[in-house]
Amino acid sequence: MKNRAMLIGAIGAGKSTLTNALLGREVKAVKTQSLLYYDWIVDTPGEYSENPLFYKSIMATALEVTHVLYLQDATQRKMIFPPGLSTGINKLPIGVITKSDSDKADVDLAITLLKRALVNRGPIVITSSLKKEGIEEIIGLVRMNSLQEMKTYVENHPSPHIIFN
Ligand SMILES: Nc1nc2c(ncn2[C@@H]2O[C@H](COP(=O)(O)OP(=O)(O)OP(=O)(O)O)[C@@H](O)[C@H]2O)c(=O)[nH]1
Ligand SMILES: [Mg+2]
Numbered sequence: 001m002k003n004r005a006m007l008i009g010a011i012g013a014g015k016s017t018l019t020n021a022l023l024g025r026e027v028k029a030v031k032t033q034s035l036l037y038y039d040w041i042v043d044t045p046g047e048y049s050e051n052p053l054f055y056k057s058i059m060a061t062a063l064e065v066t067h068v069l070y071l072q073d074a075t076q077r078k079m080i081f082p083p084g085l086s087t088g089i090n091k092l093p094i095g096v097i098t099k100s101d102s103d104k105a106d107v108d109l110a111i112t113l114l115k116r117a118l119v120n121r122g123p124i125v126i127t128s129s130l131k132k133e134g135i136e137e138i139i140g141l142v143r144m145n146s147l148q149e150m151k152t153y154v155e156n157h158p159s160p161h162i163i164f165n
Helices: 015-023 046-050 052-062 107-118 135-142 147-156
Strands: 005-008 041-043 067-073 092-098 123-126 162-164
Touching (some): 005 015, 005 052, 015 067, 015 092, 015 135, 046 052, 067 107, 067 135, 092 135, 092 147, 107 123, 135 147, 147 162
Parallel strands (some): 005 041, 005 067, 067 092, 092 123
Antiparallel strands (some): 123 162
């Protein structure tokens, strides 16, 4: 399978804006109403992550990808993913902190919250789609084919925007 990533996270977390940044699309994100398939990315509506009735759809869609990006908005103080969510989705996990550029961002809190969903497994990338930070790092990680390869990637590409658990 060609490597593909699915983005999940709360309503307004910045999934579509990040999708555009990853694809180099210079368009403004509008509210996502359904699953959107791009070249190597599947963008999901925030409702899928916030409403447990949609978990089935997330699980089914995950079968079509190699990586799942778990987004946590650095300007939000709450976490919508259940603890250990990534252990129930058998795909390579990448934690993503969004909006790190914002005045209201609390990146350390966002990392702490995200680690609960990821149970300390895999990389976390601190991003700003606005400033295009962490974008190349995500693209590089999605090219890797195992947790070990992602770890080696991080070791070989030192970046202030990645931490590896
Ligand atoms: N400051 C800042 N704002 C951002 C960034 N990324 C996204 N936003 C803002 O966050 C808001 C929501 O962005 P979207 O990309 O539409 O969020 P989403 O997760 O796709 O939302 P849904 O499709 O409703 O689930 C928009 O107003 C964006 O401009 C960022 O890196 N920095
Ligand atoms: Mg969206």
